Amino acid sequence: MTPEVVLVGTGNLASHLARRMIECGVALVQVFGRDPEKTKRFCAPLQIPWTSHWEAIRQDADLYMLCVSDQAIPVVASLLGKQLKEGAFAVHTSGATSIEVLAPFFERRGVFYPLQTFSAGRSVAFEHIPVCIDAAAPGDLELLRQLGGQISHRVAEAGDEARLTLHLAAVISNNFVNHLYAKAFQLLEEKNLSPSLLYPLIEETARKVQEISPLASQTGPAIRGDQRTIDRHLEYLSGFPDIREIYQLLTRSIQSESL
Amino acid sequence: MTPEVVLVGTGNLASHLARRMIECGVALVQVFGRDPEKTKRFCAPLQIPWTSHWEAIRQDADLYMLCVSDQAIPVVASLLGKQLKEGAFAVHTSGATSIEVLAPFFERRGVFYPLQTFSAGRSVAFEHIPVCIDAAAPGDLELLRQLGGQISHRVAEAGDEARLTLHLAAVISNNFVNHLYAKAFQLLEEKNLSPSLLYPLIEETARKVQEISPLASQTGPAIRGDQRTIDRHLEYLSGFPDIREIYQLLTRSIQSESL
Numbered sequence: 001m002t003p004e005v006v007l008v009g010t011g012n013l014a015s016h017l018a019r020r021m022i023e024c025g026v027a028l029v030q031v032f033g034r035d036p037e038k039t040k041r042f043c044a045p046l047q048i049p050w051t052s053h054w055e056a057i058r059q060d061a062d063l064y065m066l067c068v069s070d071q072a073i074p075v076v077a078s079l080l081g082k083q084l085k086e087g088a089f090a091v092h093t094s095g096a097t098s099i100e101v102l103a104p105f106f107e108r109r110g111v112f113y114p115l116q117t118f119s120a121g122r123s124v125a126f127e128h129i130p131v132c133i134d135a136a137a138p139g140d141l142e143l144l145r146q147l148g149g150q151i152s153h154r155v156a157e158a159g160d161e162a163r164l165t166l167h168l169a170a171v172i173s174n175n176f177v178n179h180l181y182a183k184a185f186q187l188l189e190e191k192n193l194s195p196s197l198l199y200p201l202i203e204e205t206a207r208k209v210q211e212i213s214p215l216a217s218q219t220g221p222a223i224r225g226d227q228r229t230i231d232r233h234l235e236y237l238s239g240f241p242d243i244r245e246i247y248q249l250l251t252r253s254i255q256s257e258s259l
Numbered sequence: 260m261t262p263e264v265v266l267v268g269t270g271n272l273a274s275h276l277a278r279r280m281i282e283c284g285v286a287l288v289q290v291f292g293r294d295p296e297k298t299k300r301f302c303a304p305l306q307i308p309w310t311s312h313w314e315a316i317r318q319d320a321d322l323y324m325l326c327v328s329d330q331a332i333p334v335v336a337s338l339l340g341k342q343l344k345e346g347a348f349a350v351h352t353s354g355a356t357s358i359e360v361l362a363p364f365f366e367r368r369g370v371f372y373p374l375q376t377f378s379a380g381r382s383v384a385f386e387h388i389p390v391c392i393d394a395a396a397p398g399d400l401e402l403l404r405q406l407g408g409q410i411s412h413r414v415a416e417a418g419d420e421a422r423l424t425l426h427l428a429a430v431i432s433n434n435f436v437n438h439l440y441a442k443a444f445q446l447l448e449e450k451n452l453s454p455s456l457l458y459p460l461i462e463e464t465a466r467k468v469q470e471i472s473p474l475a476s477q478t479g480p481a482i483r484g485d486q487r488t489i490d491r492h493l494e495y496l497s498g499f500p501d502i503r504e505i506y507q508l509l510t511r512s513i514q515s516e517s518l
Contacts, residue, residue, distance in 0.1 A: 096488045115460060132456075156452075156456065164492075166447070167492075168492050173439060174461075175479030176505075177439055188424060198428055201432060212381075218437055222434060236423060250435045
């Protein structure tokens with residue numbers, strides 16, 4: 001029997017999770033959102049019951065899933081906890097937040113963290129996204145494992161520390177990588193060169209790392225110790241002090257790997 | 260009429276270029292390589308004539324393409340120039356090297372730089388790779404444009420400065436990005452977590468940047484100003500001083516974008 005889920009939140013992650021759960025036959029029985037207009041718009045195309053009133057939240061769901069910003073989790077958990085009977089099971093969906101943030105409000109608590117970046121209007125291949133789960137009780141962990149398995153091929157148990165590691169690694173390989181893309185694009189745009197010239201390289205770099213260890217496959221002037229090219233790049237970057245600093249640090253870091 | 264090409268070099272780029280040229284019906288009439296065994300192994304499966312003797316280099320080719328390391332270009336160009344008649348046309352294939360490095364040896368000189376990372380044993384979709392061309396004479400530029408168009412959908416003229424910009428942007432979005440992947444993988448492996456958990460995120464990050472400006476789509480604790488999460492990450496990284504330094508610099512750099 002598939003568990004009945006109430007989703008709290010109407011942001012990007014909530015939207016992707018809601019659509020995927022419905023696609024996979026999960027019983028998403030209600031969505032709660034503070035803003036009635038937004039919540040209505042969110043739920044209408046998916047034909048899910050919704051509410052903006054804490055008093056109207058479903059009492060009998062098997063799982064309450066908090067898809068709200070990290071900062072909002074304690075407040076929302078507190079408001080939700082007040083409405084529900086003893087023994088309700090709540091999870092948050094944050095990579096950087098301890099499961100224990102829920103402890104004052106829910107004895108049955110857990111985490112359901114999909115390791116991906118979600119943007120409005122972009123669909124992602126959810127079946128490949130690792131869902132990282134944690135729960136205070138073994139039975140609840142099993143419920144999350146089943147639910148995770150319904151929406152993804154990959155479910156991984158990860159306690160607070162492992163999840164923090166995963167979140168940090170995600171920040172590095174998503175947020176920081178995206179920032180490097182922004183810097184590279186900025187250099188091209190300054191010279192009226194199209195950033196699209198980099199697309200094949202960016203794609204190949206992301207694919208190659210899935211087949212060859214990035215440490216083993218590192219190329220470029222830094223690892224080659226090609227100081228002439230490094231000097232030409234640094235001279236070029238004299239007008240871009242922020243990029244120059246990043247260039248110097250990452251070059252040094254690459255070179256320290258090869259020692 | 261398709262130009263007759265002699266390729267000098269037997270490395271990764273030479274291998275990818277040779278296979279692609281043959282696939283596209285380019286008249287690759289000879290390969291030169293210093294090491295006879297390696298050159299033979301390189302040419303046998305492709306059925307291309309080869310030599311390891313400068314005196315045996317073909318005299319009548321329309322184009323001599325130097326696929327050698329940046330540092331080797333002047334030496335190889337000098338040796339090649341001595342063997343050829345006045346009026347031979349030579350190009351190098353380096354992003355970071357001026358066209359003028361060829362000037363002492365070739366009046367007809369140019370550059371044929373495919374903007375991609377090439378690895379042994381990995382095939383790439385060559386038709387999408389931008390080929391950046393330059394030549395001292397307009398007629399020669401036209402020859403390179405035609406040749407580039409035979410092996411790729413995308414040919415872009417780029418003089419020394421534009422090519423240096425492209426090369427620098429490529430270093431940032433390939434070498435540096437790959438290094439960030441290596442650091443993220445290192446953190447996971449320390450905790451016995453599989454780096455493959457990051458693959459969907461890495462792929463989505465590389466795809467998203469092709470549709471949404473990376474500046475506009477930046478997410479994460481840095482741009483949100485989420486100091487609590489940043490502090491948790493920095494505390495975690497106290498055992499990884501090199502990653503910590505990168506984390507701090509990139510966080511600062513992302514935050515300066517949002518000012």
